[in-house]
Every structure is written in C-alpha cells, then in structure tokens.
Amino acid sequence: MLGREFGPIWSDWSGAMANLTAEYAFDDLQTKALGEAFDAICATVPDISYSSVVKEVIANKVIATAQQTGTSRSTDIAERVLRSFGLH
Numbered sequence: 017m018l019g020r021e022f023g024p025i026w027s028d029w030s031g032a033m034a035n036l037t038a039e040y041a042f043d044d045l046q047t048k049a050l051g052e053a054f055d056a057i058c059a060t061v062p063d064i065s066y067s068s069v070v071k072e073v074i075a076n077k078v079i080a081t082a083q084q085t086g087t088s089r090s091t092d093i094a095e096r097v098l099r100s101f102g103l104h
Contacts (some may be wrong), residue, residue, distance in 0.1 A: 054078050
C-alpha cells in the first residue's frame with residue numbers, strides 16, 4: 017500500500033496522492049521520480065485548470081505508467097503520460 021510518506025515531494029503531488037488507494041509500493045527513489053514526473057507534466061500542460069480532480073488524474077496516470085513499464089526515470093514516465101494525453 018502506498019503510504020503518506022513522500023519525503024521532499026512537492027505539495028501538489030502530495031495533495032493529489034493523498035486520495036489514492038493504489039496497491040503499489042515504490043521505494044524512495046521511485047517515489048521521487050514519480051513526483052518529478054508529475055511536476056514536469058504539470059509544468060508542460062498549457063492553460064489547464066489544476067483542480068484536485070485533474071491533479072489526481074495526472075497522479076493516477078503517472079503511477080499506472082510507472083507500474084506498467086517498470087521504469088523509474090522521471091523523464092520517461094512524463095513523456096509516456098503526456099503522449100497518452102495526446103500532448104507530446
């Protein structure tokens with residue numbers, strides 16, 4: 017179970033993650049990469065409303081992408097998520 021300990025991960029990521037009940041476990045380095053991917057995606061998406069729902073959708077997609085691909089490289093995760101949204 018993904019806990020609430022995010023280390024130095026940004027508040028937007030923590031807020032979006034707080035509502036998730038994913039059955040995944042990531043180590044500290046993977047969690048950091050997920051947070052970096054989330055931030056990169058949010059910085060890339062133009063003129064979007066960052067409501068808690070949008071943040072949660074992005075966070076869910078970041079987690080699913082990392083789980084499906086097995087990668088912990090933030091740039092790879094961000095690129096795949098952006099492509100899946102048709103933005104890259």
